[in-house]
Amino acid sequence: MDLSNLQKVLGVTGLGLGLVVGVGLGKRFFSQSHGRSFKSHGGAKDDPLTKYVLQNSLREHPVLQKLKQRTLEDQNYLMMVACEEAQLLANLATLIKAKKVIEIGVYTGYxxxxxALTLPADGVVVACDINMDFANIGKPFWSEAGVEHKIDLRIKPASETLDELLQAGEAETYDFAFIDADKVNYCLYYEKCLQLIRKGGIIAIDNVLWGGRVLSPGNDAETLSIDELNKKIARDSRVNVSMLAIGDGVTLAFKL
Ligand SMILES: C[S@@+](CC[C@H](N)C(=O)[O-])C[C@H]1O[C@@H](n2cnc3c(N)ncnc32)[C@H](O)[C@@H]1O
Structure with a gap:
C-alpha cells in the first residue's frame, strides 16, 4: 500500500521519514523518498553506524526480540518504535524508579x-490505542513475558483515556509518558500528560524530527503540529528539555 494511503487508513503517520547518520556531510535527515529509512528495524539497520550502535549497545529481552520479529511481518511495521530508543526510555524509567507509565499509541506493543518489563511487580502501563487488531498481535508476547498483568490496555481515543485518568483523580501520579500516536493531537496529549505526570517525571515524545520535514512544514497538518509542539516545549518553563536525534527524533521533557 502506498504510504500516504496507509497513513490515512491508520489515522497516524508514524511512517514518516528517515533519520540516518550522514557521515561527513553534516546531514542527518533523509526521507524514505530519498531511499533511506530511519528506523533500526527499517532500512537504517543497513547503515554501518546504526549497525555499530545496535551491535554495541542493544540488550533486547528475548520476548521483545520475538515480538519485533512478529511485528516485522505486519505490513505496518514501520510504525514500531526504534529498539535503541525504547531501550533508552526503559533506562530512564528505571533511573527515576517509575511505577506508573502511560503509552499513547501502542501498535503491537513493543x-x-x-x-512493563522494566517496571516493578506492582507497576502499570496504561496503554492507549484505538486499534484492537494491532494490540492482538502483541498480547501473546506480553503474556509470554509474564507481564500482561501490568498492562492496562484501553481501546478508545487516547484523549478520552487521559481525561478518564484525570477525572479519576490521578493527576501528578504518573512517572513516565510516551507520546507516539496521531500527530495532530500532540499538543493536546502533551498538556494532558503534563497534568498526569509528577514532578521529576518524564514525558517522551516520538517522531519530533519527522524525517526532517519539520525543517519545512509547509501546509501539512501533522508536520505543523509536531513543529508547534517542538517550539512550545523549547520555551516551556514547566519542563527541562532534551531533543535527541535517535530513531525519528525523540524529545524528553522533564517535569519541574
Ligand atoms: C507509531 S504507532 C505506535 C508505536 C508504538 N509506540 C511502539 O512501541 O511500537 C501509533 C499508534 O497510534 C494509534 N493511534 C492513532 N490514533 C490514535 C488515537 N486517537 N488514540 C490512540 N491511539 C491512536 C495507532 O492505532 C497506532 O497503533
Missing amino acids: NTLNM
Missing part, C-alpha cells in the same frame, strides 16, 4: 512490553 514499547509497552519494554516498559
Whole structure:
C-alpha cells in the first residue's frame, strides 16, 4: 500500500521519514523518498553506524526480540518504535524508579512490553490505542513475558483515556509518558500528560524530527503540529528539555 494511503487508513503517520547518520556531510535527515529509512528495524539497520550502535549497545529481552520479529511481518511495521530508543526510555524509567507509565499509541506493543518489563511487580502501563487488531498481535508476547498483568490496555481515543485518568483523580501520579500516536493531537496529549505526570517525571515524545520535514512544514497538518509542539516545549518553563536525534527524533521533557 502506498504510504500516504496507509497513513490515512491508520489515522497516524508514524511512517514518516528517515533519520540516518550522514557521515561527513553534516546531514542527518533523509526521507524514505530519498531511499533511506530511519528506523533500526527499517532500512537504517543497513547503515554501518546504526549497525555499530545496535551491535554495541542493544540488550533486547528475548520476548521483545520475538515480538519485533512478529511485528516485522505486519505490513505496518514501520510504525514500531526504534529498539535503541525504547531501550533508552526503559533506562530512564528505571533511573527515576517509575511505577506508573502511560503509552499513547501502542501498535503491537513493543514499547509497552519494554516498559512493563522494566517496571516493578506492582507497576502499570496504561496503554492507549484505538486499534484492537494491532494490540492482538502483541498480547501473546506480553503474556509470554509474564507481564500482561501490568498492562492496562484501553481501546478508545487516547484523549478520552487521559481525561478518564484525570477525572479519576490521578493527576501528578504518573512517572513516565510516551507520546507516539496521531500527530495532530500532540499538543493536546502533551498538556494532558503534563497534568498526569509528577514532578521529576518524564514525558517522551516520538517522531519530533519527522524525517526532517519539520525543517519545512509547509501546509501539512501533522508536520505543523509536531513543529508547534517542538517550539512550545523549547520555551516551556514547566519542563527541562532534551531533543535527541535517535530513531525519528525523540524529545524528553522533564517535569519541574
Ligand atoms: C507509531 S504507532 C505506535 C508505536 C508504538 N509506540 C511502539 O512501541 O511500537 C501509533 C499508534 O497510534 C494509534 N493511534 C492513532 N490514533 C490514535 C488515537 N486517537 N488514540 C490512540 N491511539 C491512536 C495507532 O492505532 C497506532 O497503533
